[in-house]
Amino acid sequence: xxxxSSAEAAFQKHxxxxxxxxxAAPGRVNLIGEHTDYNDGFVLPFALPQQTVAAVAPAREPGxxxxxxxxxxxxxxxxxxxxxxxxxxAYVAGVVWSLQQAGFDVPPARIALSSDVPLGSGLxxxxxxxxxxxxxxxxxxxFDLPVEKRPGLAQRAENDYVGAPTGILDQSASxxxxxxKALFLDCRSLEVEQIPFDLAAAGLAILIINSNAPHQHVDxxxxxxxxxxxxxxxxxxxxxxxxxxxxxxxxxxxRLDDEVMRxxxxxxxxxxxxxxxxxxxxxxxxxxxxxxxxTASHASMRDDFEITVAQVDVAVEAALAAGAYGARMTGGxxxxxxxxxxxxxxxxxxxxxxxxxxxxxxxxxPTIWPATAAAGARKL
Ligand code: GLA
Numbered sequence: 364x365x366x367x368s369s370a371e372a373a374f375q376k377h378x379x380x381x382x383x384x385x386x387a388a389p390g391r392v393n394l395i396g397e398h399t400d401y402n403d404g405f406v407l408p409f410a411l412p413q414q415t416v417a418a419v420a421p422a423r424e425p426g427x428x429x430x431x432x433x434x435x436x437x438x439x440x441x442x443x444x445x446x447x448x449x450x451x452x453a454y455v456a457g458v459v460w461s462l463q464q465a466g467f468d469v470p471p472a473r474i475a476l477s478s479d480v481p482l483g484s485g486l487x488x489x490x491x492x493x494x495x496x497x498x499x500x501x502x503x504x505x506f507d508l509p510v511e512k513r514p515g516l517a518q519r520a521e522n523d524y525v526g527a528p529t530g531i532l533d534q535s536a537s538x539x540x541x542x543x544k545a546l547f548l549d550c551r552s553l554e555v556e557q558i559p560f561d562l563a564a565a566g567l568a569i570l571i572i573n574s575n576a577p578h579q580h581v582d583x584x585x586x587x588x589x590x591x592x593x594x595x596x597x598x599x600x601x602x603x604x605x606x607x608x609x610x611x612x613x614x615x616x617x618r619l620d621d622e623v624m625r626x627x628x629x630x631x632x633x634x635x636x637x638x639x640x641x642x643x644x645x646x647x648x649x650x651x652x653x654x655x656x657x658t659a660s661h662a663s664m665r666d667d668f669e670i671t672v673a674q675v676d677v678a679v680e681a682a683l684a685a686g687a688y689g690a691r692m693t694g695g696x697x698x699x700x701x702x703x704x705x706x707x708x709x710x711x712x713x714x715x716x717x718x719x720x721x722x723x724x725x726x727x728x729p730t731i732w733p734a735t736a737a738a739g740a741r742k743l
Pocket of ligand 1: 398
């Protein structure tokens with residue numbers, strides 16, 4: 364059964380009537396531009412076909428009730444404040460709260476959720492959930508809320524309600540991506556350019572390799588990276604590391620005493636440039652040529668930003684050894700997924716090579732599938 368059908372069926376089962384509508388929002392992979400979002404920099408994600416679907420109808424009684432196919436018990440809540448609701452339902456309550464904080468009169472609603480976005484794999488299952496609920500409530504409430512303002516509200520739910528200090532990448536991807544396109548986002552101006560990203564036409568494919576190593580960024584490491592970047596920007600006297608151009612990198616590094624901080628800055632500054640270079644190549648229809656940039660991004664995350672783990676490094680190395688044009692970890696790090704750019708007809712060999720490398724290391728087997736650039740949040 365499709366995710367949409369199971370959300371609809373769950374609604375019918377739990378509430379005894381049909382939903383008013385179905386709203387879907389996807390998970391994402393980030394092609395390149397990691398940890399640049401909270402440095403006011405550039406990112407280039409695309410949406411995955413895997414999505415969260417919210418079946419929703421207005422409720423007569425006040426408050427919100429949510430069923431999830433991943434939880435045994437529904438959660439009901441009225442108007443809440445950060446800290447009142449925990450667990451998965453915090454992402455839903457957080458969106459209601461965030462909309463209310465922005466001055467919207469959020470209609471009471473019944474919600475049933477279904478999702479096939481892998482959890483805890485760095486593919487933004489939480490942003491998919493927030494974005495599906497936000498889109499549904501915005502439509503139901505008839506809010507005048509332009510699409511470019513929506514990711515910020517979903518991000519606020521995650522930052523201030525759930526308490527994860529993430530940037531605006533994931534929610535922007537889930538809400539603003541378009542089918543067949545990669546989303547070039549300037550995280551400062553929030554301007555976007557939809558970059559045609561037709562892999563099949565070029566005889567190429569992107570494999571997603573889920574390392575199946577546990578991924579968790581609501582812990583200290585993500586926050587520590589963010590702090591280090593903000594501290595570096597303060598020392599350098601710029602609003603954000605975005606303001607250090609790659610030509611100014613050597614000077615900037617010379618002004619920093621701390622070796623760790625120097626490495627963090629080098630990653631962000633070079634990564635922003637790699638996003639710009641990737642966009643240039645894609646605009647020129649030179650998809651294959653982005654491979655070395657992907658691989659350089661991985662090396663930078665591994666050596667300078669220090670956010671990779673053995674499982675993702677092994678996946679990258681095995682994919683490259685099997686002939687991939689480029690490969691890199693995608694997402695927040697410390698586990699999660701790798702993407703590899705390959706010739707479409709090399710998917711089987713590449714998959715086998717990565718599986719073999721994992722077996723040799725004694726790692727839990729990876730999960731591997733080809734990704735296509737799918738649509739962003741929408742009413743079905
Ligand atoms: C996580 C965060 C994003 C972004 C990425 C790293 O996915 O939620 O905001 O910082 O990590 O690029």
